[in-house]
Amino acid sequence: MTTNRNTKTGQEPDPSSRTIRDFGEQWLRYRDNEGYYGSLELFSDILSPFVGLDQMKGATVAEIGSGTGRLVNMLLEAGAKHVIAVEPSDAFEVLRQNLLQPEKVTCLKMTGDRLPSYGHLDYVLSVGVLHHIADPGPVVQAAFRALHPGGKFLAWLYGREGNRLYLATVRPMRTLTKRLPHILLTPLVELIYWPSVLYVRLCHAFPLPMRGYVLSVFEKMSPRKRRLIIYDQLNPFYAKYYTRSEAQALLSDQGFKDVQVHHRHGYSWTVIGTKP
Ligand SMILES: C[S@@+](CC[C@H](N)C(=O)[O-])C[C@H]1O[C@@H](n2cnc3c(N)ncnc32)[C@H](O)[C@@H]1O
Numbered sequence: 001m002t003t004n005r006n007t008k009t010g011q012e013p014d015p016s017s018r019t020i021r022d023f024g025e026q027w028l029r030y031r032d033n034e035g036y037y038g039s040l041e042l043f044s045d046i047l048s049p050f051v052g053l054d055q056m057k058g059a060t061v062a063e064i065g066s067g068t069g070r071l072v073n074m075l076l077e078a079g080a081k082h083v084i085a086v087e088p089s090d091a092f093e094v095l096r097q098n099l100l101q102p103e104k105v106t107c108l109k110m111t112g113d114r115l116p117s118y119g120h121l122d123y124v125l126s127v128g129v130l131h132h133i134a135d136p137g138p139v140v141q142a143a144f145r146a147l148h149p150g151g152k153f154l155a156w157l158y159g160r161e162g163n164r165l166y167l168a169t170v171r172p173m174r175t176l177t178k179r180l181p182h183i184l185l186t187p188l189v190e191l192i193y194w195p196s197v198l199y200v201r202l203c204h205a206f207p208l209p210m211r212g213y214v215l216s217v218f219e220k221m222s223p224r225k226r227r228l229i230i231y232d233q234l235n236p237f238y239a240k241y242y243t244r245s246e247a248q249a250l251l252s253d254q255g256f257k258d259v260q261v262h263h264r265h266g267y268s269w270t271v272i273g274t275k276p
Pocket of ligand 1: 139
């Protein structure tokens with residue numbers, strides 16, 4: 001695959017569409033959802049403390065920003081009746097190939113703001129997506145319209161609080177890495193991977209920053225998926241780190257009620273709201 005990321009056109013590209021292109025390239029290279037990365041154990045961790053896996057049984061759910069279909073398959077494994085998978089990037093083909101029960105899934109190649117206004121969905125999920133969209137309000141609005149009254153929207157977002165050291169190091173790096181082609185990004189990921197192995201060990205002994213995430217999630221990933229996670233932090237053109245109040249407002253501004261925010265592993269936000 002070729003990339004024109006380094007081509008200077010004289011104009012800054014639209015950050016959201018460039019991010020979609022970046023993810024298309026990323027998921028064509030990291031296609032599978034092996035091990036803990038694609039497990040029900042991780043899905044339960046993502047949904048907690050607001051929703052239990054058992055609540056997905058028999059539910060009709062849309063997932064906005066499905067990537068390689070990891071969450072779609074988790075939903076199917078948890079017993080969802082029907083899943084609507086929304087993915088705008090070139091990953092769409094990977095998503096379709098990865099589906100465990102394709103007969104239970106409707107795949108839509110579109111951005112989240114174009115999710116049809118079904119009005120009967122039990123849940124809409126969006127995991128790791130809204131922080132990559134420069135103007136996420138219309139996506140949250142579309143989720144609102146797709147739910148039935150009483151239906152819930154759950155989003156997981158990068159957090160600002162609890163991430164000071166991480167942001168101080170990764171944000172400056174990203175100004176360069178988000179412009180790098182895959183061929184240069186992969187060796188950089190390899191360079192970071194080995195210190196990350198040491199960091200995991202040190203987290204066992206010391207209360208280091210992001211220890212909760214490192215020991216509860218990162219350490220459980222296979223070496224290949226740890227590399228993907230590092231790549232995923234450096235690759236997408238647009239990424240925003242939300243404060244708690246921004247995370248809350250994202251849902252309440254679009255009419256969701258009973259909006260609750262959970263500081264997941266002390267570094268990110270799980271937000272849930274109900275359509276009244
Ligand atoms: C970090 S990935 C998360 C994938 C999946 N939810 C998961 O957790 O495995 C973000 C995904 O959101 C998609 N995306 C980016 N902008 C989007 C938009 N405006 N509407 C819907 N999806 C979008 C990207 O193409 C990418 O596949």
